[in-house]
Amino acid sequence: MEGYQNLLRHILENGIEKVDRTGVGTKSIFGYQMRFDLNDGFPLLTTKKLHLKSIIYELLWFLKGDTNIGYLQGNGVRIWNEWADENCNLGPIYGAQWRNWNGEGIDQIQTVIDTLKNNPDSRRILVSAWNPCVLPDESVSFPENIKNGKAALPPCHAFFQFYVAEGRLSCQLYQRSADVFLGVPFNIASYALLTMMVAQVCGLQLGMFIHTFGDVHIYNNHFEQIKEQLSRKPKALPQMHINPDVKSIFNFSFDDFELKNYDPYPVIKGEVAI
Ligand SMILES: Nc1nc(=O)c2c([nH]1)NC[C@@H]1CN(c3ccc(C(=O)N[C@@H](CCC(=O)O)C(=O)O)cc3)CN21
Numbered sequence: 001m002e003g004y005q006n007l008l009r010h011i012l013e014n015g016i017e018k019v020d021r022t023g024v025g026t027k028s029i030f031g032y033q034m035r036f037d038l039n040d041g042f043p044l045l046t047t048k049k050l051h052l053k054s055i056i057y058e059l060l061w062f063l064k065g066d067t068n069i070g071y072l073q074g075n076g077v078r079i080w081n082e083w084a085d086e087n088c089n090l091g092p093i094y095g096a097q098w099r100n101w102n103g104e105g106i107d108q109i110q111t112v113i114d115t116l117k118n119n120p121d122s123r124r125i126l127v128s129a130w131n132p133c134v135l136p137d138e139s140v141s142f143p144e145n146i147k148n149g150k151a152a153l154p155p156c157h158a159f160f161q162f163y164v165a166e167g168r169l170s171c172q173l174y175q176r177s178a179d180v181f182l183g184v185p186f187n188i189a190s191y192a193l194l195t196m197m198v199a200q201v202c203g204l205q206l207g208m209f210i211h212t213f214g215d216v217h218i219y220n221n222h223f224e225q226i227k228e229q230l231s232r233k234p235k236a237l238p239q240m241h242i243n244p245d246v247k248s249i250f251n252f253s254f255d256d257f258e259l260k261n262y263d264p265y266p267v268i269k270g271e272v273a274i
């Protein structure tokens with residue numbers, strides 16, 4: 001994961017101070033790309049211990065089309081708690097747009113799978129979580145937006161595309177806004193895992209995960225944590241084993257994933273900007 005260390009250094013050296021919605025303030029750059037060859041191991045940060053359980057359950061939750069945090073909480077995952085309303089809802093965020101675009105019954109994930117199987121050379125194999133119809137009104141609270149049928153937050157990982165060449169599946173994500181300390185390590189692992197799952201159910205080999213960013217930032221209360229991480233030398237990547245018997249993208253469960261040889265440095269805590 002030297003690519004991640006390079007991104008941290010790049011923001012520290014070139015970032016511009018910027019105020020932001022949360023009031024915390026950031027050091028930010030605009031436009032960046034990282035590339036991970038999924039044959040080199042599973043791209044899970046080693047310079048701090050990541051809670052893979054949260055990453056896997058969040059991805060399974062998106063794939064279910066679920067936008068209520070009840071499922072996450074039932075599995076001990078707290079990462080979405082701050083944005084949900086009193087009924088545990090988040091409004092039509094990722095899962096809703098992936099599986100039921102704009103509430104119109106359009107299943108973008110099923111379409112991706114069908115196209116990869118039947119027309120892998122297509123240049124139209126993509127999913128958009130960005131739906132202008134449900135963007136929140138920034139002048140009202142999260143619960144107020146949810147009550148009005150809007151999403152609590154606009155999607156950050158907004159748009160992704162699949163590509164097949166020589167039997168290998170690659171995925172490129174456009175992330176419009178990226179919290180480099182808390183969000184990005186989750187996002188890399190989540191899309192790497194999604195690409196592996198899609199490859200398995202479509203009978204494809206693994207290619208690249210390409211992570212393209214818009215506003216990528218370090219929050220002002222994460223600098224100590226970033227410095228600590230930069231003092232640590234990345235270790236060898238772990239390997240992810242997926243139960244080969246699962247043949248539908250919607251049939252994976254938590255026990256189908258096994259991570260081997262993960263030997264990270266200790267956890268580094270940081271506050272999430274709300
Ligand atoms: N400021 C901000 N950063 C984010 O990364 C983020 C948001 N907001 N809002 C929506 C989602 C929620 N996501 C989150 C939220 C919290 C953690 C977090 O606290 N991570 C800790 C603990 C993880 C755990 O207990 O599972 C970490 O150390 O990684 C990570 C991703 C990603 N997103």
Ligand SMILES: O=c1ccn([C@H]2C[C@H](O)[C@@H](COP(=O)(O)O)O2)c(=O)[nH]1
Pocket residue numbers: 021022153154156157177178179180182183184187
């Ligand atoms: O998957 C995610 C979700 C969110 N983030 C970060 C990026 C920003 O720091 C905040 C969202 O705030 P906006 O004002 O809507 O940009 O959450 C992330 O990195 N990854």
